[in-house]
Amino acid sequence: MTAGSSHPRPSETPLSHRIVLNARHMPSYSYGHRSPIWWGTLSFAAAEGMGFVMVVGAYFYLVFINGNWPLSAPPPDLLWSSLFTVLMLASIWPNQMAKRDGEREDLSRSRRDLVIMSLIGLALLGIRVLELGTLHVRWDQNAYGSILWLLLGLHTLHLATDLGDTIVLTVLMFTRHGHGKRFSDVGDNAFYWYFVVASWPPIYVIIYWFPRWW
Secondary structure (H helix, E strand, O other): OOOOOOOOOOOOOOOOOOOOOOOOOOOOOOOOOHHHHHHHHHHHHHHHHHHHHHHHHHHHHHHHOOOOOOOOOOOOOOHHHHHHHHHHOOHHHHHHHHHHHHHHHHHHHHHHHHHHHHHHHHHHHHHHHHHHOOOOOOOOHHHHHHHHHHHHHHHHHHHHHHHHHHHHHHHHHHOOOOOOHHHHHHHHHHHHHHHHHHHHHHHHHHHHHHHHHH
């Protein structure tokens, strides 16, 4: 008891600490599904995939209500789109090499793979520009032109997004930052490229072959 106080002061005992796990030597990054960025990329691809599904649904809705398809224009030419498709499918191999070499943390080969993927991305973007000039319809000409340009525009946006990320990552791998977590980023970038590649064949068939079959 203290003077002027009606309650006893609680005893002050030091807190004891017990180490449960020492995480000092655990890695700060990982690969594949063990990486939080991988799950973020997967969620991003799922959300963007739903965007493609909605636009494709709108495309076939327009086909259904119009009957005659395409509207007031011949089907798009096949040359540049077919070349684009072949090169995109061929990019799976160097992309897989980039993923493999990144997981092995092989700096020289990762640099080589990223340079190759950057050049492929630039070539694809150039072909896409040529491809847009062979659609035979403006984006504001009619409903067919609008949905056609929207579908190609969405895929071009994803292509440009991954290309920008690849170029930035390539530059980083040639600097002092080319170590550690950057190798994990190489794998995540390769994973997103698979989504860009996988989303193209259905779009290619819908845009270039369906109007000819219809």
